[in-house]
Amino acid sequence: xxxxxxxxxxxxxxxxxxxxxxxxxxxxxxxxxxxxxxxxxxxxxxxxxxxxxxxxxxxxxxxxxxxxxxxxxxxxxxxxxxxxxxxxxxxxxxxxxxxxxxxxxxxxxxxxxxxxxxxxxxxxxxxxxxxxxxxxxxxxxxxxxxxxxxxxxxxxxxxxxxxxxxxxxxxxxxxxxxxxxxxxxxxxxxxxxxxxxxxxxxxxxxxxxxxxxxxxxxxxxxxxxxxxxxxxxxxxxxxxxxxxxxxxxxxxxxxxxxxxxxxxxxxxxxxxxxxxxxxxxxxxxxxxxxxxxxxxxxxxxxxxxxxxxxxxxxxxxxxxxxxxxxxxxxxxxxxxxxxxxxxxxxxxxxxxxxxxxxxxxxxxxxxxxxxxxxxxxxxxxxxxxxxxxxxxxxxxxxxxxxxxxxxxxxxxxxxxxxxxxxxxxxxxxxxxxxxxxxxxxxxxxxxxxxxxxxxxxxxxxxxxxxxxxxxxxxxxxxxxxxxxxxxx
Amino acid sequence: xxxxxxxxxxxxxxxxxxxxxxxxxxxxxxxxxxxxxxxxxxxxxxxxxxxxxxxxxxxxxxxxxxxxxxxxxxxxxxxxxxxxxxxxxxxxxxxxxxxxxxxxxxxxxxxxxxxxxxxxxxxxxxxxxxxxxxxxxxxxxxxxxxxxxxxxxxxxxxxxxxxxxxxxxxxxxxxxxxxxxxxxxxxxxxxxxxxxxxxxxxxxxxxxxxxxxxxxxxxxxxxxxxxxxxxxxxxxxxxxxxxxxxxxxxxxxxxxxxxxxxxxxxxxxxxxxxxxxxxxxxxxxxxxxxxxxxxxxxxxxxxxxxxxxxxxxxxxxxxxxxxxxxxxxxxxxxxxxxxxxxxxxxxxxxxxxxxxxxxxxxxxxxxxxxxxxxxxxxxxxxxxxxxxxxxxxxxxxxxxxxxxxxxxxxxxxxxxxxxxxxxxxxxxxxxxxxxxxxxxxxxxxxxxxxxxxxxxxxxxxxxxxxxxxxxxxxxxxxxxxxxxxxxxxxxx
Ligand SMILES: [Zn+2]
Numbered sequence: 001x002x003x004x005x006x007x008x009x010x011x012x013x014x015x016x017x018x019x020x021x022x023x024x025x026x027x028x029x030x031x032x033x034x035x036x037x038x039x040x041x042x043x044x045x046x047x048x049x050x051x052x053x054x055x056x057x058x059x060x061x062x063x064x065x066x067x068x069x070x071x072x073x074x075x076x077x078x079x080x081x082x083x084x085x086x087x088x089x090x091x092x093x094x095x096x097x098x099x100x101x102x103x104x105x106x107x108x109x110x111x112x113x114x115x116x117x118x119x120x121x122x123x124x125x126x127x128x129x130x131x132x133x134x135x136x137x138x139x140x141x142x143x144x145x146x147x148x149x150x151x152x153x154x155x156x157x158x159x160x161x162x163x164x165x166x167x168x169x170x171x172x173x174x175x176x177x178x179x180x181x182x183x184x185x186x187x188x189x190x191x192x193x194x195x196x197x198x199x200x201x202x203x204x205x206x207x208x209x210x211x212x213x214x215x216x217x218x219x220x221x222x223x224x225x226x227x228x229x230x231x232x233x234x235x236x237x238x239x240x241x242x243x244x245x246x247x248x249x250x251x252x253x254x255x256x257x258x259x260x261x262x263x264x265x266x267x268x269x270x271x272x273x274x275x276x277x278x279x280x281x282x283x284x285x286x287x288x289x290x291x292x293x294x295x296x297x298x299x300x301x302x303x304x305x306x307x308x309x310x311x312x313x314x315x316x317x318x319x320x321x322x323x324x325x326x327x328x329x330x331x332x333x334x335x336x337x338x339x340x341x342x343x344x345x346x347x348x349x350x351x352x353x354x355x356x357x358x359x360x361x362x363x364x365x366x367x368x369x370x371x372x373x374x375x376x377x378x379x380x381x382x383x384x385x386x387x388x389x390x391x392x393x394x395x396x397x398x399x400x401x402x403x404x405x406x407x408x409x410x411x412x413x414x415x416x417x418x419x420x421x422x423x424x425x426x427x428x429x430x431x432x433x434x435x436x437x438x439x440x441x442x443x444x445x446x447x448x449x450x451x452x453x454x455x456x457x458x459x460x461x462x463x464x465x466x467x468x469x470x471x472x473x474x475x476x477x478x479x480x481x482x483x484x485x486x487x488x
Numbered sequence: 489x490x491x492x493x494x495x496x497x498x499x500x501x502x503x504x505x506x507x508x509x510x511x512x513x514x515x516x517x518x519x520x521x522x523x524x525x526x527x528x529x530x531x532x533x534x535x536x537x538x539x540x541x542x543x544x545x546x547x548x549x550x551x552x553x554x555x556x557x558x559x560x561x562x563x564x565x566x567x568x569x570x571x572x573x574x575x576x577x578x579x580x581x582x583x584x585x586x587x588x589x590x591x592x593x594x595x596x597x598x599x600x601x602x603x604x605x606x607x608x609x610x611x612x613x614x615x616x617x618x619x620x621x622x623x624x625x626x627x628x629x630x631x632x633x634x635x636x637x638x639x640x641x642x643x644x645x646x647x648x649x650x651x652x653x654x655x656x657x658x659x660x661x662x663x664x665x666x667x668x669x670x671x672x673x674x675x676x677x678x679x680x681x682x683x684x685x686x687x688x689x690x691x692x693x694x695x696x697x698x699x700x701x702x703x704x705x706x707x708x709x710x711x712x713x714x715x716x717x718x719x720x721x722x723x724x725x726x727x728x729x730x731x732x733x734x735x736x737x738x739x740x741x742x743x744x745x746x747x748x749x750x751x752x753x754x755x756x757x758x759x760x761x762x763x764x765x766x767x768x769x770x771x772x773x774x775x776x777x778x779x780x781x782x783x784x785x786x787x788x789x790x791x792x793x794x795x796x797x798x799x800x801x802x803x804x805x806x807x808x809x810x811x812x813x814x815x816x817x818x819x820x821x822x823x824x825x826x827x828x829x830x831x832x833x834x835x836x837x838x839x840x841x842x843x844x845x846x847x848x849x850x851x852x853x854x855x856x857x858x859x860x861x862x863x864x865x866x867x868x869x870x871x872x873x874x875x876x877x878x879x880x881x882x883x884x885x886x887x888x889x890x891x892x893x894x895x896x897x898x899x900x901x902x903x904x905x906x907x908x909x910x911x912x913x914x915x916x917x918x919x920x921x922x923x924x925x926x927x928x929x930x931x932x933x934x935x936x937x938x939x940x941x942x943x944x945x946x947x948x949x950x951x952x953x954x955x956x957x958x959x960x961x962x963x964x965x966x967x968x969x970x971x972x973x974x975x976x977x978x979x980x
Contacts (some may be wrong), residue, residue, distance in 0.1 A: 098774070236547065237782065330540075330583065370773055
């Protein structure tokens, strides 16, 4: 049962062939069996999940017509607020914190009848590309337990690859959904910024953070996308427009016909710094798209080269402000409140103890970049680059319908191999970051193996044209198929 | 030691005012929490105004509208596009450790407010009007000073956190000379009246819904402007005036003895009227402003702004001009009403039925005198316009003489109730019962036969003795004129 797609599970539950409790129990059993080795979860909630599943079963038994994913279990990245359930963002500073409220996204999951199994591991505050910066220990890639599962949403991707959950929720600030998807052979979509609500998502970089769906198939990803997307009055950056028909697009694409679709290849993504194996698999995938009728067009996006440095100013700047609230006064960890220290000292000692090294690095960089006298040279300049990158995209989408690239320059790397050099770690997001700066949607779908490890193909689309990437993604999937990791 | 007069003889002041106004919107700036004043601590809070992880702000349209109306009333240009900004600094009563404010893109810019001092109009330039959120309130327990240093415990109430706050900043105001303190007070008064007229805030300084920081600097005539200080904790209109005055005297003495003024924040002390140094600006925080990424830009459309402008109420200055006409007052009379802060009081007294003359007589006369004596604002003296109108009605009806009316007023100020009730309770009504008067007069005549004889002889001036005796017998509650008429009638 655990290898079923979410669509199939949902259909069987709706038809009464299996119950949600059975499906939930099967996944809870799988978690018990393998998560000691994978460590995809920070928190598992068997009682809550089974209770929710039983409630769904009762409604179905009552003849209620529920959505296509009702009763299907799901894993949620630990950066999304879940009422009464621990929500730590992978940080010691939030250890034991149970939000008194649900994120909009959580509410939508519950309303659609999805069963929340638990919370998945992540780099602390979503800062990282390997999940090694989790304060609670790393997650291991089910394809090879000595390798990283990507990050920051390594837990959400690994849970899928390890068949611990058929669906999961991630968040993508610079590639945190897509890069883990790529290196675990699963599908991960970053919707248009503002297409999914951020209310209840613990902010890393407000202007970039985008929650999105993860699954093992494109259709499942689209089904989950349509559950969580749509305008939310609680998030003023949420777009008040109808959600594109991503499920319909995925089903159309699965038929394998891409005639008339113009696909852009970015000239500036030369493959320099990328593994040859990754580039080779990528080129094969592009070749197969032409066989489905797509037209390949080379486009130029000259400012993509500056995306990485711009991102590493904007994101830390926003994070330095967003993370200021973690001071031990109202919630979470409080250290040193023994009467010997002043209030400011307690706040300071708490932050010193509660944040990990990568978070501190980014807070310091961001604080510096926003400082008076440096603002224009750093934050201001980065915002200008962002505008230029947006123009590159706008111009490109006049020539092509979607743009493709490898999702990440390298396959899953061994644990510990890049933590000593932040820049090497940051390179993992080389291809994913431009989309975040632009705000458009992008998806990573498996497109083959290099040295026995999964390679992802990234498909980028114009803002609010999320359906396009699902159509192309499903077409890729129809050629490549889903990738099956070795048995754990 | 230079006196104030010495200082203004040697230096020219430049003042500037930053005023914060808490808007009276039903809900907070970025969430749906109520804004009621005086609720139990931490009962008007939610994930948003507590800054819980994951929460997001959504701007309150009513607050934006109120700010635009304030801007329009202050003759400002309304931005067609602007953004909120984050002001970053750590303080426990700021839930997010940043305040959502506006920085280089305020909602309203470049306006003015005309204020009058002693019949002369001063045009105060308005630099900007912007919208931000208020902070919570911290109570430091256990320290000697009530300040954060030395406290053993800090208690925070977040009910106020997120209440919409409008900041109104003037341009520097030079050239007011010795009138600087009065101009500062007149500006805050006028601003308060404008905002009250707009109905967007209750603008009560004592409750903190109107707060004022006063900037002051001095320069030698013809010289460059001096270093300014910012005086905080100025909590009443009177304090605005006192704060400017005391800071001018302090700065003047520092400069005169060769010292330099440090750019700093100073605290005004209501009891002594002095200012003492607070945080020095050199060590002030770098607020690291940047555009608030959680909020979309504000872009008030021109039509909306035009409709708000068209719907502005009659503003106090225009209103006063109309009242002056209606009441038939000279500029000087109107100015004295203005100086006494009595315009509204008189207006309401007239609305309650008194004549403008009578209303003016009470508020500028007896009531102003008593307010001065006890050092309170006229408006908070303890008599309402309705009570004053009732008092006057009793005089007009002949039930009270002026003298009795003043006694009744004493009772009103002592909180004994309305004039009619006090008159009855204290037995102060004019004795108009002619029977009672006649017997009192008879007794007086009997007691002073010699005087009666003189009057009969045509010496009417002698009647005073008998009138005095009658007044004494009626404990002053008779109308002296009536008594005189009755005495003369009886002895003619
Ligand atoms: Zn609230």
